[in-house]
Amino acid sequence: SITVHEQFIVTSRTIITVFGMTRKEELLQDVVIKFAGDSGDGMQLTGQQFTNNTALLGIDLATFPDFPAEIRAPIGTLPGVSGFQLRFSSDMVYTPGDHCDVLVAMNAAALKVNLKSIKPGGKIIANVDGFDNKNLRLANYPDGVNPLEDGSLDAYDLTTVDVTKLTREALKDFTELGTKERDRAKNMFVLGLIYWMYNRTLDSTIDFLTEKFGKKPVILQSNIKVLQAGYNYGDTTEAFTTRYKVEKARMKSGLYRSIMGNQALSMGLIAASQKSGLPIFLGTYPITPASDILHELSKHKAFGVRTFQAEDEIAGITSAIGASYGGSLGVTTTSGPGMALKSEAMGLAVMLEIPLLIVNIQRGGPSTGLPTKTEQSDLMQAYYGRNGECPMPIIAAATPSDCFDVAYEAVRIAVQHMTPVILLSDGYIANGAEPWKFPVSAELQPIEVKFKKQLDEGEEKFLPYKRDEKLVRPWAVPGTAGLEHRIGGLEKQDVTGNVSYDQDNHQHMVKTRQAKVDKIADYIPLQTLDSGPQKGKVLVLGWGSTYGAIKSAVAELQAEGKAVSHAHLRYVKPFPRNLGEIIKNFDKVLIPEINNGQLVRIIRDEFLVDAKGYNKIMGVPITKSELLDAIEAML
Numbered sequence: 001s002i003t004v005h006e007q008f009i010v011t012s013r014t015i016i017t018v019f020g021m022t023r024k025e026e027l028l029q030d031v032v033i034k035f036a037g038d039s040g041d042g043m044q045l046t047g048q049q050f051t052n053n054t055a056l057l058g059i060d061l062a063t064f065p066d067f068p069a070e071i072r073a074p075i076g077t078l079p080g081v082s083g084f085q086l087r088f089s090s091d092m093v094y095t096p097g098d099h100c101d102v103l104v105a106m107n108a109a110a111l112k113v114n115l116k117s118i119k120p121g122g123k124i125i126a127n128v129d130g131f132d133n134k135n136l137r138l139a140n141y142p143d144g145v146n147p148l149e150d151g152s153l154d155a156y157d158l159t160t161v162d163v164t165k166l167t168r169e170a171l172k173d174f175t176e177l178g179t180k181e182r183d184r185a186k187n188m189f190v191l192g193l194i195y196w197m198y199n200r201t202l203d204s205t206i207d208f209l210t211e212k213f214g215k216k217p218v219i220l221q222s223n224i225k226v227l228q229a230g231y232n233y234g235d236t237t238e239a240f241t242t243r244y245k246v247e248k249a250r251m252k253s254g255l256y257r258s259i260m261g262n263q264a265l266s267m268g269l270i271a272a273s274q275k276s277g278l279p280i281f282l283g284t285y286p287i288t289p290a291s292d293i294l295h296e297l298s299k300h301k302a303f304g305v306r307t308f309q310a311e312d313e314i315a316g317i318t319s320a321i322g323a324s325y326g327g328s329l330g331v332t333t334t335s336g337p338g339m340a341l342k343s344e345a346m347g348l349a350v351m352l353e354i355p356l357l358i359v360n361i362q363r364g365g366p367s368t369g370l371p372t373k374t375e376q377s378d379l380m381q382a383y384y385g386r387n388g389e390c391p392m393p394i395i396a397a398a399t400p401s402d403c404f405d406v407a408y409e410a411v412r413i414a415v416q417h418m419t420p421v422i423l424l425s426d427g428y429i430a431n432g433a434e435p436w437k438f439p440v441s442a443e444l445q446p447i448e449v450k451f452k453k454q455l456d457e458g459e460e461k462f463l464p465y466k467r468d469e470k471l472v473r474p475w476a477v478p479g480t481a482g483l484e485h486r487i488g489g490l491e492k493q494d495v496t497g498n499v500s501y502d503q504d505n506h507q508h509m510v511k512t513r514q515a516k517v518d519k520i521a522d523y524i525p526l527q528t529l530d531s532g533p534q535k536g537k538v539l540v541l542g543w544g545s546t547y548g549a550i551k552s553a554v555a556e557l558q559a560e561g562k563a564v565s566h567a568h569l570r571y572v573k574p575f576p577r578n579l580g581e582i583i584k585n586f587d588k589v590l591i592p593e594i595n596n597g598q599l600v601r602i603i604r605d606e607f608l609v610d611a612k613g614y615n616k617i618m619g620v621p622i623t624k625s626e627l628l629d630a631i632e633a634m635l
Contacts, residue, residue, distance in 0.1 A: 024242045030089040032097035037106025039082040042187030047084025055258035060249035061088040063433045064096035069371040076138035081113045090247040094548035098623040108139035123157040129164035170229035185226040192230025199245045259436035261400035261429040266296035268407030276447035278329040279304040283319030288371040289427040290333040290361040313341035324354045327477040333359040349420040356420035373619025374428035379598040382422045389510045391517040394573040396424040398547035401436035418472045428545045452476045464497040471516035527576035532565025539586035543569040553627035
């Protein structure tokens with residue numbers, strides 16, 4: 001039988017199992033699951049494993065890991081809840097979903113924090129052991145109140161499972177493991193149960209466990225045992241009467257893998273290194289949420305990657321500047337607080353006019369702020385956050401897989417225009433995952449690099465600030481005979497590069513450095529509309545991680561016949577040459593941002609248009625439903 005629901009189409013058929021129980025199997029189009037528990041309950045690993053399993057089946061997906069800033073947050077408390085949200089669908093997916101179909105709550109705090117995000121009638125799978133008196137008290141429930149027993153969850157499909165007890169029972173023969181060690185495997189029981197619910201096999205996770213714990217047979221076998229116990233529990237208990245299946249998504253043919261933003265960014269850097277012939281030098285200092293780039297690049301020494309974990313942010317960027325001066329591809333990674341510390345050295349790179357890539361994985365601020373929560377917090381800092389007139393091109397990633405292309409393009413701009421480049425991503429993109437149809441090496445455009453290796457014919461002396469038609473100065477590697485020259489942070493005389501305090505020269509150099517960055521607009525693609533008519537009522541203009549929510553909301557309104565269009569910026573400075581023309585074709589412009597309104601101020605200033613902002617600053621992404629309301633209010 002085929003039943004049409006509001007959110008998805010369900011095909012049901014009845015199955016009689018060998019245990020005599022009646023089972024239904026439903027074919028779903030779209031599912032949102034959230035795993036939530038203490039930061040030590042392994043919810044991130046559980047979500048990642050289910051994500052990888054989903055990707056292997058060719059199902060489209062998007063994820064949103066959400067975890068506390070503390071390395072080990074207080075057990076059982078509301079601030080200590082760690083969550084992993086995953087949306088998977090047989091249709092194209094652009095967001096991790098506004099609300100959950102299924103919530104797995106390992107304790108009372110996880111339920112309390114996430115209850116508002118569950119759809120009416122959604123399924124809650126609750127670990128009974130996490131709702132004892134101690135956990136209820138830590139989650140700030142009143143004395144004597146247990147949400148699993150007081151009827152407050154009657155609007156949902158509640159299933160209670162004593163995950164802790166069942167895990168310990170599965171491991172009763174592993175006498176070498178104590179209670180604490182056994183309880184660490186609870187997430188595997190949950191994962192096995194969810195695999196059963198969604199008609200999956202355990203093979204991908206067993207392979208993962210074997211690779212990770214192959215040299216620790218007790219840990220390996222205990223985790224596999226609990227994983228199988230969770231799967232078998234779903235198969236034999238009467239608490240679960242329905243299994244679900246989501247078909248493969250209708251995506252372009254090709255070879256796909258699941259990729260997270262920081263992984264894709266790292267691979268983009270390596271690809272750019274190979275195509276340019278420049279070895280990568282990463283000089284950096286660990287900071288959330290950028291540290292995974294250091295971890296990933298350090299695995300790839302075979303590709304000529306050198307990674308240096310410096311003693312602080314300043315040493316990280318200055319070592320990268322030295323590498324670029326020496327003819328390598330200098331890269332430094334950080335987040336907002338580190339950008340502030342790097343600002344003087346960024347000015348040095350602008351004065352030297354050498355290639356450098358500064359990667360800012362943005363997070364909530366100011367100061368330490370919200371280290372693990374996403375925010376588009378640093379666009380103004382990227383534009384203006386340095387002393388003096390210090391222009392730098394800025395490029396922004398829109399999705400996890402887009403990080404590959406953006407990193408590749410940032411390197412091209414840096415080396416072909418002899419300038420430091422700021423690449424903006426954020427925690428949502430960096431830690432989120434999606435299927436990625438990765439390119440074949442031959443499909444990547446080569447990145448041409450020109451080193452000056454000798455004096456030109458008729459050139460008596462090397463002139464390090466003599467410019468070409470792009471206003472780009474030559475790149476001369478130290479030690480090249482005849483090309484000795486002076487560098488430093490003091491103002492340069494035009495052409496010669498000598499130190500100069502001349503007032504006319506300073507104004508000329510300030511204008512020239514700005515013109516060089518502005519001229520990059522001649523070497524980047526024109527702006528296009530992501531969807532919608534070329535002229536209309538409302539243009540929704542976005543940048544960065546708002547892409548999925550904007551695309552989804554605009555598509556829904558376009559299906560209703562509304563005159564709405566969507567444009568998304570990759571090149572944030574300089575803007576594409578035709579952006580002003582696009583903006584003028586619409587009656588109203590809405591700019592959604594996960595900040596207090598930064599791009600909207602720049603657009604108003606640059607194009608003198610009365611653009612309106614939609615701003616959310618809660619450490620979580622903007623949802624499709626929120627944008628639908630904001631856009632409809634402008635129509």
